[in-house]
Amino acid sequence: MDIARHIALIDELCHRPFPAGHGPSEVGAGAPGHFTAVLETSHGLRAGRPAERAVAVEQAEKERDALHELLAVRRGEEGDVLNLQTVLLRTAGEEIPEPWAGLSVSARVAYLWEARGTGRWIALAVADRDETEEVRLLAVVTGQAPP
Known part of the structure; x- marks a missing residue:
């Protein structure tokens, strides 16, 4: 994982204009009002192999937590x-x-963090609910406040 690259991407997405329509982007996906960047993804874990999938989820959570710690320090809040x-x-x-x-x-x-001065929110999450999909570390940047 390249934490510096991930932080730079998140910072960029906090200032980049949102796309006019739904669709893929060079970082993951975009839609009016938000970006979803795939920071890391597993490979070959879409079907079966639950033990390997569990290891991939644990690794993605560690990476999310490392990003969380760095963002917390940079933003001055947890x-x-x-x-x-x-x-x-x-x-x-x-x-x-x-x-x-x-x-x-x-x-x-x-x-979650509110990106001060931008009107945007940052979310870090591990997408692992759907076992037919790869495990992914996601960064979401959106203008929509969390529910």
């Missing part, structure tokens, strides 16, 4: 923790805006 499992449950009965609804389908928890 940031908040958003329980995405609760957000996922809420989607059954209420309209949860993107990117939060989609992130809750992919990940269980996100670390």
